[in-house]
Every structure is written in C-alpha cells, then in structure tokens.
Amino acid sequence: MTLPNPIGILVAAFAVMMLGWLWFDKLFGRRYKALLGRDPAGAGDPSPLYFAGPSLCMLVTTVAISVLMHWLAVDTLSQTIGLGLLVGVGLLASTAVNMGINPNIPRPLAYGFLSASYFTVASLMISILIFLIGRR
Secondary structure: OOOOOOOHHHHHHHHHHHHHHHHHHHHHHHHHHHHHHOOOHHHHHHHHHHHHHHHHHHHHHHHHHHHHHHHOOOOHHHHHHHHHHHHHHHHHHHHHHHHHHOOOOOOOHHHHHHHHHHHHHHHHHHHHHHOOEEEE
C-alpha cells in the first residue's frame, strides 16, 4: 500500500468528525447527557474546546490509522476491515470503557459502551475511507 494522500486523510477525518456530531448530539444526545448526570433536555452552550478538541483528536487518530495501514501493507478491503476492528475494539473502545469507569460518571459502563461503540464505528469508517479514497 502506498502512503495515503492528504485529501484522503482530510476526507476521513471530516467524515468521522461528522459521525461524532451525529452520534453524541443527534442520535444519542439525550442518552449521552443522562449518562453524564446532566439534564437530557438541557441545551447548554458548549465551549469551542468541545468541538476543537475531539476534532483534533480524530485527525490524529486518522493519521495514525493511515500510517499503520502503510506499515502493515494493508492492501485489501478485508485487511482494512480487520485493522479497523483491531484498532477500534482493541485500542479505542477498550480505552473508552476504561476511562468511563470513573467515580465522576454516574453510569460508567453505559457511558463507556456508548463511547466505545462510536470509536469502533469511527475506526472502521476511517480505515475504509483511507482504503477507498486515500490511496495514491
């Protein structure tokens, strides 16, 4: 596999950022707030860090996955899916659940698994988009 081009990385990073917005705001927003012990109906005015921080983190994740794909010579869609699941479940999701197990989180496992499911889907999405778009 050749190194992914910057356009592929940017497309994958933007797509996964949009997935995060859909996941934590539109699809599971009320549930997410409730799991954090917040009023599910409360609107709130999130700070810019709420948007910039996760976006930057997912850009770093996208670059890391693309580098792994190159180093591991991932050349097929099945290898891509395997890598996406390995990174998603083995690294990102397990870390999300571990971070959710926190005395400051009212429902730690539910919070951890909601976040973990996002990171698993995100890793698969990044891997597949890099495979389809990001190769030169």
